[in-house]
Amino acid sequence: MSRRDIVVGLALLAALLAVPALDPSRYIIGQLTLFFIWATIVTQWNLVLGVAGIFSLAQTALFAFGGYVTGMIGLYFGWPLWFALPVGGLAAVAFSLLIGVACLRLRGAYVALLTLAISQVMYLLIITDTECFYMDGVTCRNLTGGTRGLTKYGDFGFREILGAQWILGNYYLGAAILALATLASFIIIRSPLGMAFRALRDNQVYARSRGISRFKYQLLVFAVSAFFTGLAGGFYAGHFKVMGANTLYLSLSLFLLSMVIVGGVGRVWGPLAGAATLMIADEAFKEFVEYRNLGIGAVMVLFVMLLPKGIAGTIEDTLLPRFKRAPKGEGQETG
Amino acid sequence: MPDPLLALEDVSAGYQGNQVLKGLSLAVPEGALVTIIGPNGHGKSTLLRCVSGLVRTTRGTIRLRDTPLHRLKPNEIVAAGVVHIPQGDMLFPDMTVRDNLLMGAYLPAAFANGRQRLEEIFVLLPVLAERRRQIASTLSGGERRMLAIGRGLMSVGRILLIDEPSLGLAPIAIDQIYAAIAGLKRSGRTILLVEENATRVLDLADMVYLLDNGQMVWQGAPRDLASRQELLATYLGG
Amino acid sequence: MDTFTQIVLSGLTLGAMYALSAIGLSLVWGSLNMLNMAHGALLTLGGYASFAAITQMGLPLFAGLLGAMAVGLLVGLAIYAAVVRFMLTDPAFETNIIVASFGLAIILENVILKLFGAYPFTQPFALKSGLYIGAVHMPYQNLFIIVGSAALMMATAWVITNTRMGRAIRATAQNREGAELMGVSVNLVFAQVLAIGGMLAAVSGVMLSSITTLAPTMGYDPMLKAFIIVVIAGLGNTMGALYAAFILALFEVSVQYMLGVRFGFPALLLLVIIALIWRPDGVFMKPKAQRQ
Incomplete structure (x- = not known):
């Protein structure tokens, strides 16, 4: 487990534990x-x-x-x-x-x-x-x-x-x-x-x-x-x-599968990123009840077309090395 | 030298950052049999795959007369007249010998008189005629190679690229394959042939290129090669 | 004896529809390594296209079937042109295409919902009355399903076996690079395969809805059955899919008669799992068929 992962993990955990203190709905x-x-x-x-x-x-x-x-x-x-x-x-x-x-x-x-x-x-x-x-x-x-x-x-x-x-x-x-x-x-x-x-x-x-x-x-x-x-x-x-x-609906199963893939298959932080993204997308489309499923479908198609490595994969392989010279081997879990 | 049919200039290519061809040039005159020899793993097959578009070049030009092949997709390159008989044969394993051959005449130019060409191939390579209804995956190694060559001949090509025709075959089968290639040369076909085992091909070739580590290290007529003991020792095992 | 006749007739009807949609799936898998999750939606689309042509536009019965075929073909092509084409070079194509095609299924399903509403309709493409075999009533529609599917499958098989396009499709499935070296544009082949798959799915949707009802989600169940058939036949083995469709449909109908309707599918799945433990590459595959 790299230091980066521990920091990210603890920060996320702290944020989630602190949410109730903000007295949300x-x-x-x-x-x-x-x-x-x-x-x-x-x-x-x-x-x-x-x-x-x-x-x-x-x-x-x-x-x-x-x-x-x-x-x-x-x-x-x-x-x-x-x-x-x-x-x-x-x-x-x-x-x-x-x-x-x-x-x-x-x-x-x-x-x-x-x-x-x-x-x-x-x-x-x-x-x-x-x-x-x-x-x-x-x-x-x-x-x-x-x-x-x-x-x-x-x-x-x-x-x-x-x-x-x-x-x-x-x-x-x-x-x-x-x-x-x-x-x-x-x-x-x-x-x-x-x-x-x-x-x-x-x-x-x-x-x-x-x-x-x-x-x-x-x-x-x-x-x-x-x-x-x-x-x-x-x-x-x-x-x-x-x-x-x-x-057991097929739609739920594939919605969750989309989270895995949108996040980035095999990546440590992929699942959380994917689950958050698709739940937020789902939430955003709730405003437009009529087009909710249509929107989810489009998000799924567009994500795998534009970011085939998923969010975490794209960040680890493309963005991070560009911003800071990440040590070689990092973010290469999936080869 | 007259304008060559196929000309490679300063071609570089590789797989995933691993450069295999390092700026090499090559010319194949019309009607000639040009052969590339050299140790395995030094880019001979990659060179042919570049010509037929299966590997993209990273630099340089490949021209068939005036057509810039390096800009085309594999199927367009075939349509331009390049016939590639690849290593490993790349047959269609679950199709019959006849259907494999007909695939060779897939493009419209060849398809029109495909049946007639089929009969010509059966005369040229009689072993295929006997097995025309057999499924390709059940053929022996030599028969597969014959089928790959026959399939290549079905198309209306201007140049034949042949990759290691003797690889993995018994001596008798190699004799048959080379007899067929000699026949093609006699009929005036232009051929670019890649071979690791050079002894056979030197009798047929008009021109020899030595490829080592992604670069051409020598070129000339076969009889000149025979007088270069150091090259023979290095590349042909003496 | 009548029970037996009934089982055979129901099994044949069901098998014909399964086969039609399984062949499309199998072709698409065989050529592109694509599990097309939009197959069910294409099926549904076919059913509704026929409904729109006959009931809403007042066209004659067979125009409904032709309309469905045309819509299936065009949507299949559109799926290729808009999505699949851009994903083929993706190293994770096999997984990502599942998500993408499922996204397309959701989109298609919702378009249908917007156009027709959730209310289940009756499929107008249905022949009236029927004949008796012994004491068993055989509706003409079922007879048409069996004969029509058989004819369409034979036509498909003929095209795949004997035409230039069909040979190119098979060649691409068996050796993609080899096919390119013959001058085959694999992009064209993939587009053709998705169009044919869409067309077959649409027809099977018309037939299926003619003996059940039209609903926006009607495609899922037959898609799953088609998947199972394709698996047991061996992925990409189109003729095997044909046999498997009829055998499994007969088995399913028999179990439904003997143990109750709800155990049809579970028994089918159990049979398939046992069969695959016995022959992991599919029952109708030659045991050592090598793909290059």
Whole structure:
């Protein structure tokens, strides 16, 4: 981890912790909390895509899986969400291993299509879930909540502690999860494991001769990313108090993928830059409800056309060396 | 010397900042067989790839008579009359021998009488006639090279660029390939041929260039090369 | 026996539509290494173009189909000219084009929404009545879908196999540099491929909406199925995509009849994953087919 990264990281963390002191509206706190969730998923997806080189589109499936497991444990076993949350994360790990064993040995584009299909199947199974699992008074409830979504599993209990300021509890919890996820992604990108992946990508023959097993490392990174992604899912469930199949919409998945790519695939700061950019763009277009999606679509197209290395990639490779003579090798993570 | 058909002047090129060709010049007169020899990895293939536009030049000019090739895209260069029979053959592996050959006559000028040329190629290279329905990826190394040459001959080119025709082939196959090339020379085709193993080509060539480390170090007639012991020792292994 | 006939007929109808859209995807993938996320939107666009021509402009039925083909072709071309062309040299093309084409899908979907609204329409391109095979009712529309798709696919296959353009498309897919050395303008080929892919998607959109309904998001599901078919056939293997479409459609319909509609797609996916573990390059690929 370079000094620059530590400074940037601490400054960002300090800024996020200080935001509530400015007494912003609940809407802003809510949007920032949502940003923490998306950014957590995006940092992990960046590891999968940009570091491990797995062309997976199942990241939101892992997210939803973590969220549903957390919610179900809260609902059916009556556990407090604080305990259900890590279980949700671990469940996402188990799910990722299953997907990984089935798909990761395949060629890149096949992985993309199969993982996309897995998310879609999960979505279809949930929205077509009409069987009664239990009766809630006179209404019939499905195991997964079906189209109505899973509810009534409680929350993180900040209402009892913080009263009207409960949302700040969620805000800080979300920030903590994002900080942990970002730290984990740093460690992986800058660690020997990250090096091993660069070796794998740059020189397959060398890597094989050193006995580096691509599959084993890929599975490892996929599982680590699944843990934090699952945590984000559990946190989402606890924050919104409803877990629905809308978390599995293709549009959400590709919106988050766009964040990864707009930010800069494989770059340390890419995910945060990408998530922030697209959420701000989304926010800006809210004024023009009619053209919101149209605008998002155009932003996505224009970004990949004009900045194919993403924001972080362009800054690291083009802008920084121009302004100050950056030491050679910096910002070359992705080769 | 009369105005050459193909002329390279002061050409530089490379891959990602790694300069391979360092300001070299070369002329191929109409109807001649010019050969470039030199050690591997010193830019022979890159030179041909520059002529056919697969590698962009960073400096210098490449002209086919009055056409500035260095400004054109690969397909436009082919249309101008440059036929490149590349290293590794670059066949279309899942297509039949016949379809591969027909691709050689893709451009309108050649396509019009493509069927007729096909029959001519089958006469010239009978091994291809036997295998016309076979999928290219199932051919032997020698047959693939024949197909690559046959495919090159399908087009209406003014100059043939041939890259290492003997590379990786058994001696018998090399004999066949060189017999075919000798036939082309007799019929008056202009040929620029690159070869690492120079012993075969010296009998055929009108003019020899020695390429070393991205630059031309010697040029002249093959018989003059034979008297230059030091060059023979360095570049042809004595 | 009637159940069997029903399964076969539904499977054939479904398979024909899947095949039509899978072939377009497969061609585009094979030539450009492009996962075209806008494929679903092209499908939707085709359905609406036919609706606009027949219902709104009062043109005869087959003008609807032709109109859809023309719109699909033009939008395919436009996607190439406005976006793909500029991204081809990008080293991260394969990932970035997913985002770009998805952005295009969002744009197309919203244009449709603006022009037609979110209200689901009935596809006017539909033949009335039908015939009986045993006790099973076979609507003429389904028959048309099977025959029409087969005809269009055969025409496409013929063009790809026997024409100068088709050979250039295959050559570019198999060896891009090799094709350039034959004088092929790969830019032209890519434009042609996206146009053909768009046209096929548009037709399959007309057919699909004729037995369901027209809605701005109708394209996603069939696009995903087409993706799966393309994967199991082996990316870029166009003939394999044809077989896979029919086999998978029959399988899906059978599972739907036996286990319930909701398990059709999951069972399909499971089958595909097992098949790919068995043959990682696609079931219909020659095991050692090498790409250069």
